[in-house]
Amino acid sequence: MTADSAPERPLLLLVASGWQLFREYLLSSISTEYRVHMFHSTEPSWEQQYLDGWTVLPSTLDGPAMAEAALRLSGEQQVSGVLCWDESRILATSYVAQALGLPNGDPEVVWRLRDKAQTRAALDAAGVPQPRSFPVKTLDQALAAAERVGYPAVLKPRGLGASLGVVRVENAEELRERFAFTRDTPAPEPVVYASDHPVLVEECVVGDEVSVDSVVQDGKVTPLFVGRKVVGYPPYAEEVGHHVDAADPLLLDPDFQQALQDTHTALGFRDGWTHSEFMLTAAGPRLIEVNGRLGGDLIPFLGLLATGIDPGRAAAAAACGLTPNLQPTRQLVGGVRFFYVDEPDSVVESVGFDQARLPAGIVKAVAMATPGKSYSPPPEGTVWGRIALAVALSTEVADCTAALDAAEQALQVEARTS
Template sequence: MITGSGVAERPLLLLVATGMRSYREYLLGPISTEFRVHLFHTVEPTWEREYLSGWTVLPDTYDGPALAAAATELHQVEPFDGVLCWDEGRIHAASHIAEALKLPNGDPAVIWRLRDKGQTRQALAAAGVPQPLSIPVSTEEEALAAAERIGYPVIVKPRGYGASIGVIKVASREELARGFSFTRTTTLPDPVVFNSAEPYLVEECVTGEEISVDSVVHHGVVTALFVGRKQVGYPPYAEEVGHFVEAADPLLADPEFARLLTETHAALGFTDGWTHSEFMLTADGPRLIEVNGRLGGDLIPYLGRLATGIDPGLAAARVACGQAPELTATLARTTGVRFFYVAEEDTVIGSVDFDRQRLPAAIDRAVAVAAPGAVVSPPPRGTVWGRIAYATAAADDRAACGAALDAAEAALVVLPG
């Protein structure tokens, strides 16, 4: 363990894991200006060091009780004020720490209810929250029977994955047979095991515009901050290829939608922290797809900050420490992100970059993700890990934002290895 000389009066925040610098530094940097940050990780920190007051290298950051024991030992020397985690695979483990230290968001049963989408469905059904019909299954035969009951087309997905990994839409018995094999064989490095008896879900296919909502929750009060308008590609799979965030999104001022969010969080028992919820806006109203107990991925909170000026990292850190977040918007823009992929399976990357002279002023960031020598594929094999670069943009409206992202895509230069 390494401990730095942070400013003593600043709250001490325990952070569990970080993620790729290009996707998560925008959170950690601002947090370190108001909090001392101690990191639990499985490797020595690299880019994170300038933002940390200390760190502990552990053999495993998925083992909640072990993390709680390590945190309790440190807590006895210098108490932590809060625990924060934005990695889906580790949020349940982090909740064990908060429970042991009696800090906000310290109920592992609640976080597991969010991670296990089967439990999510049960809790929301009991509360009458509008959502697709969902049937847990374990075999292809059970999936076929569930699809017959629901009616085609249906969605087949793993019970607990995120980022639409393993999700597929099927329109017939024949397609379901192929699709179930895809879902069943899709794996994650996340070692967490969900209901092994019924590890898959067959769900009603609801149609409309798919959105995400990043909300901060403080003492049971749910405040929606950023609405992401999702862009999906590579059908019949559900790869998220981009998002748009508008500071003045009409859903943020819709009292009925606010009521739905409050009812959803109450049904799940989530009272303090940050959530990333996904809805389908159908002709009959919003239908809840899932709720994740963490900050959104895909740079959606970053787009929110770029659009509104509200800092998501600081807001999440404050509620993790039991403080009221600062949620005053200082900007009013439309922002977007687009992710880029190779066209062919097993492409060896020589280099990835953008012709910077061709990027319009509205482009905020243009970042290469794939390193030279990497072997990548488009979805469905590639999914999130198949992305080779991304660009973000900020403009007055969605059309201008989209045009800037089109220009960034035209300026992307990929050389084979």
């Protein structure tokens, strides 16, 4: 390297990539400031244009094995940071960061976030406000736990995300009917617990449901985007949309900021990116869960549109122990809405949007369904039942919602029941 040449960009190790529709914007942005080497279980496809290199491994769920591969890589070139935004792989990734001596390299802490029963126990010990919660294995245990938390109660899988398997029950009869739904909701990847109590029975707290994506450095939490969640298909908790307002008052609310900080302190999470979910009750915020990764459902993308803060670059900087640029450059409102078929087991022949009917506020309208494939609405369909999405950008929440309403009217679906 000559004295006049630019310094080499830091090398970031990325574990897996995720669904292109939901994660390409992150990888594209990161690759402009970092060299990216990816660990994957298959040969990269769309990702290759953004990569400096890649390693195909038998599994990206085996943390110790990935750590050995990372040490071999680090023997060839210096790795500055390790990043993963796949919930199923964040624990395995922490073993890699630990082996390389990089931020977010404590598997015990990351497992405390992955395992919601451990999350509850740590917060309870620290006195952080949250719903009462009991891990259970059997229906009889669930009935007993519900008597302790009171009805209505919430059944929740111990280690899933995206509200998969979450259902509200009003009484013991409904609990008996729906316990198997929660217990048997499949995980995208296997989750193994030291004790076999896969279901949480929790107190039902009510209010506005929000998420917050934050950067954490040396234990200090900086909230960046607040997502206001839109939930549908009761009594199930399907996330059918979100909106992010750059001027959301929670970003400046001292009580909310203190709850967020206390939560991370209690969990021992000191470096990286988190996606936390709260219920804003009449008695104050109640922590629902914390995920050690960027938010899903395009929430960070909405944050990028609304604030100008780049979540990919910020997460990469935090993973490398660098100071991220968290300065907003605009103040807008972004929203996303997901669409579903009306009837279970509907074979989608075609799906798309009438472009002439889409308002100017729609910045993305995408068909997600594969023609000829069967889809169902929640609860059977859940995240994989979505057939299309639309993203809107405006200066006001109401205008953003109106644009998404118009996109829904412009959606054209041909389907038949199988």
